[in-house]
Amino acid sequence: MATRRKFVFQAAALGAAPFISTRVTRALAAAAERKLGFALCGLGSLSTDQIAPALRKTAHCRLAGIITGTPAKAARWQAQYNIPARNIYNYETMHRIADNADIDVVYVVTPNAIHLENALVAAKAGKHVFCEKPMEISVERCQQMIDAVKAANRLLGIGYRCRFEPHHLECMALARERHFGAVKVIDAHFGFNIPPGVWRLKKDLAGGGPLMDVGIYCLQATRYISGEEPIWVSASTTKGDAARFSEVEESIVWESRFPSGTLSHCSSSYAAAPAGYFRVLAEQGWFGLDPAFNYGGLKGLRSDGRAINPNARDQFAVEMDDFARCILEQTPTRVPGEEGLRDVKIMMALYESARGGRPVALS
Amino acid sequence: MATRRKFVFQAAALGAAPFISTRVTRALAAAAERKLGFALCGLGSLSTDQIAPALRKTAHCRLAGIITGTPAKAARWQAQYNIPARNIYNYETMHRIADNADIDVVYVVTPNAIHLENALVAAKAGKHVFCEKPMEISVERCQQMIDAVKAANRLLGIGYRCRFEPHHLECMALARERHFGAVKVIDAHFGFNIPPGVWRLKKDLAGGGPLMDVGIYCLQATRYISGEEPIWVSASTTKGDAARFSEVEESIVWESRFPSGTLSHCSSSYAAAPAGYFRVLAEQGWFGLDPAFNYGGLKGLRSDGRAINPNARDQFAVEMDDFARCILEQTPTRVPGEEGLRDVKIMMALYESARGGRPVALS
Numbered sequence: 001m002a003t004r005r006k007f008v009f010q011a012a013a014l015g016a017a018p019f020i021s022t023r024v025t026r027a028l029a030a031a032a033e034r035k036l037g038f039a040l041c042g043l044g045s046l047s048t049d050q051i052a053p054a055l056r057k058t059a060h061c062r063l064a065g066i067i068t069g070t071p072a073k074a075a076r077w078q079a080q081y082n083i084p085a086r087n088i089y090n091y092e093t094m095h096r097i098a099d100n101a102d103i104d105v106v107y108v109v110t111p112n113a114i115h116l117e118n119a120l121v122a123a124k125a126g127k128h129v130f131c132e133k134p135m136e137i138s139v140e141r142c143q144q145m146i147d148a149v150k151a152a153n154r155l156l157g158i159g160y161r162c163r164f165e166p167h168h169l170e171c172m173a174l175a176r177e178r179h180f181g182a183v184k185v186i187d188a189h190f191g192f193n194i195p196p197g198v199w200r201l202k203k204d205l206a207g208g209g210p211l212m213d214v215g216i217y218c219l220q221a222t223r224y225i226s227g228e229e230p231i232w233v234s235a236s237t238t239k240g241d242a243a244r245f246s247e248v249e250e251s252i253v254w255e256s257r258f259p260s261g262t263l264s265h266c267s268s269s270y271a272a273a274p275a276g277y278f279r280v281l282a283e284q285g286w287f288g289l290d291p292a293f294n295y296g297g298l299k300g301l302r303s304d305g306r307a308i309n310p311n312a313r314d315q316f317a318v319e320m321d322d323f324a325r326c327i328l329e330q331t332p333t334r335v336p337g338e339e340g341l342r343d344v345k346i347m348m349a350l351y352e353s354a355r356g357g358r359p360v361a362l363s
Numbered sequence: 364m365a366t367r368r369k370f371v372f373q374a375a376a377l378g379a380a381p382f383i384s385t386r387v388t389r390a391l392a393a394a395a396e397r398k399l400g401f402a403l404c405g406l407g408s409l410s411t412d413q414i415a416p417a418l419r420k421t422a423h424c425r426l427a428g429i430i431t432g433t434p435a436k437a438a439r440w441q442a443q444y445n446i447p448a449r450n451i452y453n454y455e456t457m458h459r460i461a462d463n464a465d466i467d468v469v470y471v472v473t474p475n476a477i478h479l480e481n482a483l484v485a486a487k488a489g490k491h492v493f494c495e496k497p498m499e500i501s502v503e504r505c506q507q508m509i510d511a512v513k514a515a516n517r518l519l520g521i522g523y524r525c526r527f528e529p530h531h532l533e534c535m536a537l538a539r540e541r542h543f544g545a546v547k548v549i550d551a552h553f554g555f556n557i558p559p560g561v562w563r564l565k566k567d568l569a570g571g572g573p574l575m576d577v578g579i580y581c582l583q584a585t586r587y588i589s590g591e592e593p594i595w596v597s598a599s600t601t602k603g604d605a606a607r608f609s610e611v612e613e614s615i616v617w618e619s620r621f622p623s624g625t626l627s628h629c630s631s632s633y634a635a636a637p638a639g640y641f642r643v644l645a646e647q648g649w650f651g652l653d654p655a656f657n658y659g660g661l662k663g664l665r666s667d668g669r670a671i672n673p674n675a676r677d678q679f680a681v682e683m684d685d686f687a688r689c690i691l692e693q694t695p696t697r698v699p700g701e702e703g704l705r706d707v708k709i710m711m712a713l714y715e716s717a718r719g720g721r722p723v724a725l726s
Contacts, residue, residue, distance in 0.1 A: 180636065184554075184601075184613075184614050184632050184634050184635040185552065185554070185614055185616065185630045185632055185635060187550060187552055187628075187630060189548065189550055189642070189644065191547075191548070191644065193646060193647070232599065234597045234599065234618065234722070235618075236595065236597065236618055236620050236626060236722075238547075238620070238624045238626060239624075240624065250547075250624075251547050251548055251624075251626055252626075253548065253618040253626040253627065253628040254618070254628075255597065255598075255599055255616040255617070255618055255628065257599050257601070261601045261602075261603065261613075261614075263599060263601060263614055263615075263616040263630065264616065265550075265616040265617075265618065265628040265629065265630050266628065267548045267550060267626065267628050267644070269547050269548055269644060271547050271646060272547040272548060272644035272645060272646060272649070273543065273644070273645065273646065273647050273648045273649055273666055275642075275644055275649050275666065277642075279552070279638075279640075281552065281554065281630070281632060281635040281636070281638055282635060282636065283556060283634060283635060283636065284556070284636050285636045286635070286636055286638050303636055303638065357722055358721050358722065359597070359599075359720055359721065359722075
C-alpha cells in the first residue's frame with residue numbers, strides 16, 4: 001500500500017487522475033467513513049471565527065489538535081473544543097506531531113511568512129498540509145513548500161475557498177461554457193480599511209499589503225474566470241499615511257492581458273471601506289458577484305436578469321471536506337501548491353511592475 | 364457692447380467669472396427671454412434620436428437650422444421640424460450661416476475627425492460652437508478649434524452631458540465633500556458590442572476605438588470624481604477580430620494615478636455587451652452608478668444603503684440649456700474647449716502607452 005500511495009500522491013501532485021483498482025476503491029470507501037484529524041496551526045481570528053466552527057460542519061474532518069505559541073489560547077481551545085492534552089502543541093513541540101496518529105492534516109493559518117516553516121515541520125512529521133493563502137511571500141519559498149510536502153509523499157492544498165464556493169463555480173461555468181460568448185474584460189476589486197498595528201502591515205510577516213491579503217482574490221478570479229494565465233501585467237501602488245503604511249502598499253491597481261485577448265483591471269486597498277466584487281464583460285452579456293468574496297451573503301448579477309443563487313454552504317467546511325476527500329480517495333486537489341505558487345509569482349510581478357514603473361511580461 | 368462682450372467671452376474662456384454691471388444684468392435678463400437658435404451639423408442617430416427631441420424640452424434653445432450632406436435627410440427634417448428652407452445648409456453652403464440671424468449656435472455632431480472643420484466654418488461665421496465628444500482626434504486639432512472660436516469671440520462648449528446630469532452631480536458632491544472620506548480608487552467601464560461597417564470603426568474618422576467613443580465617459584468620471592488630473596497612465600489594448608477591428612482597438616484597459624494618491628482602473632470595449640458603470644471606493648464607504656452613462660434610467664449605489672435618486676432630466680436638454688444660459692448671461696461654461704482638449708491629451712497618452720508597452724507620465 002505504501003508504494004501505491006506514494007505513486008498515487010505523486011500522480012495527484014502532477015495533476016493526473018490516478019488509476020485505482022476495485023479492491024482499493026472498496027478499501028478507500030471504508031477509509032472515507034473515518035474523519036481526518038485536522039490540527040490548526042495558528043489560532044488567530046480566522047481559526048477562531050471561521051475554521052474551527054466550520055470543522056463542525058464537515059463530513060470528513062474533525063478538529064483533532066492545535067499548535068499555538070500562546071498558552072492562554074491553548075487552555076481556552078482545550079476547554080472549548082475538548083481537545084486532549086496530548087494533541088496540543090507549541091512551535092517547539094510541533095515536530096512531535098509525527099508520533100500522533102490522531103492528526104492527519106496540519107492546517108497552517110499563521111502569518112504569511114511563517115507558512116513555509118510550519119509546513120516544513122508538518123511535512124517532516126508525515127502530515128498532509130493545508131495552507132492559507134497567500135501560500136508564502138516568495139516564489140522560492142512556495143517551491144520549497146511544494147518540494148518538502150512532495151518528498152514526504154503527502155498532499156498539499158492552498159486555502160482558496162472561492163474555488164469551492166457555489167456562486168463562484170456558477171460564474172466559472174458561465175465563462176467556460178461561453179454562456180454569454182467570449183469573455184472580453186474582467187473587472188475586480190477587494191479591499192477594506194485596516195486598523196493600525198496588525199501583522200498584515202508588517203512587510204517581514206505579510207510579504208506585502210492588500211494585494212497579498214485580499215487582492216489575491218481578484219487575481220484568482222481573473223484566472224479562474226478566464227481559464228488562462230496572464231502574460232502581461234502592469235501595476236501601480238500608493239503609500240498612504242505613514243502611520244499605517246510605512247512597510248506595505250496602501251492601495252494597488254493593476255491590469256493584465258491573457259493569451260486569448262481577455263483583459264483584466266483590478267484594485268485592492270487597505271484604506272477603503274469594505275467592498276469586494278467582480279464583473280465579467282462578455283460578448284453577449286455580463287455577469288458577476290457583489291459582494292463576491294465575503295464568507296457569506298454573496299450576490300450574483302447577470303445582464304439577462306436571471307439569478308445566480310445556488311445554495312450557499314460554509315466555504316471553509318467545503319474546502320476542508322474536499323481536501324479530506326482528495327486524501328481519502330487519493331485524487332488530486334484543485335488547489336495544489338502549484339496554484340498557490342502561480343499567484344505568488346504573479347503578485348511578485350505586480351510589485352516589480354509598480355516598483356519599476358513598467359509592465360512585466362510573464363511566461 | 365461689442366467690446367464688453369469681447370472682454371466677457373475672453374474672461375469666460377479663461378474660466379474667470381466676469382464682472383457684469385446692473386445695467387448689463389437687466390439687458391441680459393431681457394435677452395434670456397429669447398431662445399437661442401441651434402443649427403445641428405450632422406444628422407446621424409444622435410441628432411435624430413436624442414438632440415432634436417431634446418431641443419423641444421429646453422427653456423432657452425430651439426431647433427433653428429440644419430447642416431447635412433444628405434438631401435433626403437434635409438427634406439425629412441424640414442418637414443418634421445418645420446424648418447424654413449433658408450435655414451437648411453449643406454457643407455458647401457454652411458459658411459453662409461454667417462448671414463443668418465436665426466442661428467446663434469452650431470452644434471457639431473459629425474464624426475470626430477470632422478469636428479474641427481465644421482467648428483472652423485461656424486466660428487468664422489460668427490456662431491457659438493457646441494461640439495460633441497470626443498472634441499477631436501488630436502491635441503493640435505483641439506487647440507485649433509479653441510483658438511478659432513476664441514478669435515471669433517464666441518463661446519465653445521463640449522457635449523459632456525454627464526457634467527449636468529443630477530446622478531453624476533450627486534456623486535461629484537459626495538466625492539468633493541468627502542462624505543465617505545477621501546477617495547482611494549475609482550473603477551469604471553463603458554462598452555458595447557459594435558456592429559460592423561460604421562464610421563466609428565474607421566481610424567481616419569473616429570481617431571480611435573471604444574476609448575474615444577465611450578471610454579471617454581470613464582476617463583471623465585475619474586477626473587470629475589477625483590477633482591484632479593491624472594499624472595501617470597498605463598494602458599493595454601486588444602485588436603479582436605480583423606473583420607471589425609482592422610483600424611481601431613477592440614478593447615482597452617487602463618490605470619491612472621492622481622496627485623493626491625487616488626488610483627483609477629478602467630476599461631472600454633466595442634466587443635462586449637452594453638454595460639457602463641463606475642464605482643468610487645472611499646475611506647468610509649463607496650458609491651457609484653450602474654448604469655452610469657445611459658441617456659436615462661441611471662441607478663445609484665451607496666454602501667450605506669441610502670439612495671442616489673435625484674429627479675432625472677433629459678441630459679441633452681440640460682446641457683444645451685446650460686450652454687445657452689452661459690451665452691445669454693456671458694458666464695463661463697463648465698465644459699469649455701480646454702476640457703475637451705484635456706481628455707484628448709490623456710487619451711493620446713493612453714494610446715501611446717498601449718503602443719509603447721510602457722506607462723506615460725502626464726504634466
